[in-house]
Amino acid sequence: MRLTLSPGPPLTFRARLHDARTATAIGRLLGVAMAVCFATGVLSHWLQHPPGWLADRLPSRPYWGYRLTQGLHVTCGIAAIPLLSVKLWAVYPRLFVRPPVRSLLHALERISVAVLVAAGLFELFTGLLNTFQWYPWPFAFVPVHYAVAWLLLGSLLLHVAVQWPKIRDHWTLRSPGTLTLAEADGPDRRQLLLGVTAAVGAVTLTTAGQSVTALGPLELFGPRSPAHGVQGLPVNRTAAAARVTRASPADWRLTVDGPRPFTLTLDELRAMPQYDVTLPLACVEGWSKSAHWTGVRVRDLLDRAGGGPRSRVRVVSLEAVGAYRVMEMGRLYAQDPLTLLALRLNGEVLSLDHGYPARIIAPNRPGVLQTKWVGRLEVV
Structure with a gap:
């Protein structure tokens, strides 16, 4: 047939x-x-x-x-x-x-x-x-x-x-x-x-x-307007969503692990040499905006902990949950003088939603990797 x-x-x-x-x-x-x-x-x-x-x-x-x-x-x-x-x-x-x-x-x-x-x-x-x-x-x-x-x-x-x-x-x-x-x-x-x-x-x-x-x-139909936000910058992930509460500056400590580990209080961190950079926060959703950041160079903290010029860094956030709670930066990012552990944004102390007491800001990097609420740095 x-x-x-x-x-x-x-x-x-x-x-x-x-x-x-x-x-x-x-x-x-x-x-x-x-x-x-x-x-x-x-x-x-x-x-x-x-x-x-x-x-x-x-x-x-x-x-x-x-x-x-x-x-x-x-x-x-x-x-x-x-x-x-x-x-x-x-x-x-x-x-x-x-x-x-x-x-x-x-x-x-x-x-x-x-x-x-x-x-x-x-x-x-x-x-x-x-x-x-x-x-x-x-x-x-x-x-x-x-x-x-x-x-x-x-x-x-x-x-x-x-x-x-x-x-x-x-x-x-x-x-x-x-x-x-x-x-x-x-x-x-x-x-x-x-x-x-x-x-x-x-x-x-x-x-x-x-x-x-x-x-x-x-911009009439853009999903996000960079002109609106806390301290002049939009917020994608709030402290409430990350289950982070405002800690007393006296209780917070930054731990830096490496061959010569050490800890710093917020006042000690503020007493270190501070650097100013203007870098954009650019998110995967497409929005971006430049801002003025002040803080300590990450490479200075790594050097103090015994990390060499080829070391990278692992950053651990205080947030309880989140896909990017732990983040690593390769050598070129970690050693770049523009990469800061930022303490201030646009001349003001970081708000809790922007990562108080300290956050990462680095050049040419997705916003999800600009870790907020930093509690630990580890020399890799």
Whole structure:
């Protein structure tokens, strides 16, 4: 008995822009946005969770590096949402081709497209919800988001390889074959691309102010406004959330472990040479803001404890719970003169929500690793 797949009556989509040329035009912009998101996302993940071979090689300069890369990551991710929406609109008639599977190769192609679309939607919308710090799912966001990013990259490369003949034919402004330029790029397509450009521009201008200070006055829909916060700086994790209560300065001690361990009271720490730095606090959610910090250089504390110039440091917080309660800094961070155990913020004693009595501030580093409520430093 032979099973024959009948083509059936063709489905007709009257809109002229459901074609390969429109899909390629939008795909170029979407591909750039996705590439930037992938590169900056992998960098952010490595900065937060560096593999052992990379820990001492991560650079602490430029001091504004993470502010730039994570700002690009979130800004391009938000801009990619309207681009992906239009891309899917341009190609969705292909979902209704008959028969749905013509051959094994065609089946594999459709599966790869399904994986590509699912991974793209997952990455963009979970990333968007992360900027609001809203996690309505049972899995850990960071490792799953990172793993799906590689799945998205693989499916995207496979899709480009399969569709390369069509992409090549429609990449330039002039279409192949007998179509004239006016026929290929008439007013419908130009209006669509103009509308998409306007939408992406509007989304970018009204959200990027959380990362780009100059665009701050235009920020209408950004998840976080850096202009608002305790001591002029937003707070992601409060002392209450970390179960930290304000201790008496007389009771607090900083313990520094190493070949020559020692402890310091808050007054003794304040009596040490104090340094001033201006560094941004840049968070994985995309917002960032520069602030003025005053404190003791971490490398001075490590030297006093017997740590050499190649030593790294482990930082332990007073907080009772939290994924980043214990944090390590590689050698380049620990020895950088800009890395402080900060005691003051913008000329004021640290508030409890900003890490009183002492917190870490270091250049080119994610905000989740700028440990607050420091109780112990360990020479590694």
